[in-house]
Amino acid sequence: MATSDSYSFSEGFSLTFQLFGILGKLHLLFLTSLVLCPQLLLAQWNATIGAQSDDLGKQALAFLPNEIWIHAGESITWTMAANEGHTVTFLTSGQIRPPFTAECPGFSGPSASFDGSTCVTSGLLFQGDKFTVVFPVPGNFKLVCLVHEGMTGTIHVLDPSQSLPHDQAFYDHEAQRESADFLGVAIAGVMNHQHHLENSVIAGHGETVATGGGSDSLSVMRFSDQGITVHAGDTIEWTNDDPTTTHTITFGPEPQDLVDPSSNVTIDADGGRHGVLNSPSDAVHSGFIQAAPQDRTGLAQSPSGVTRFRVTFNNPGIYPYICSLHDVLGMKGSVVVLP
């Protein structure tokens, strides 16, 4: 028994030794191949979507960063860092932009590969969600968010023989710097600066900026005067100052149709929408209040935006209201109507 045991031991030792030898050779082969063919070292890149203030009121509608250079065959993983929903979407060249609810017809999956021939989209992403896209062929690909029209970027996919201008640390730094720039904007000043008319409320404020890769916006998802006081018979005017983000002014329950105004809304001579409330139990919904999209030469111009909503309060009371799109981010207010 003892002899047999020692025989097995030495045999096992010898096998283990041989295994180490093979692994060592494989390791050396792997390292050699990396030196000769660096493209075998496929990088996995990371980027962030969105940034927000602690109170969720300031939302950076941005890919951070929005321009990345990678090698063909590599992938990028985007991670959501905001409560406002976004998509990671690559449309094909010239494709009509679909509504975010339609996504890319035929496409589904938690991860994707984009070579420019078939539309790819993440679907609506929220805080903490991730989406990875592999880019198998060289090309320059536009990145968009289907929810926010001014939120774009570019992915430059180079042949592996070409060198990349930046590393992951550079992109991490860019993302942090851009995010800090957005969230550092003093919104109280911005909102108050334009809040100069009596009985007027700014319903959201925004600023759009560009980089070499695309455009980003800061959206302030707040009403400038969250507790305004007026007298019976007065009219309050809400104005959306944001160039890209839509808001609503909604008294009473949220309607099924958020896009269109409720049937008790009329149109003023200047195009602003107008509702009348006789008691705090009445309901009225502005529909989407938003700026006109940017015009493009060679295409039909877009109609002027409906940027204003007015409500006349006939009787005293406390009238709470929300933006039905951004109430989850805290975009709420109330009107106190005195006799």
Ligand SMILES: [Cu+2]
């Ligand atoms: Cu809103």
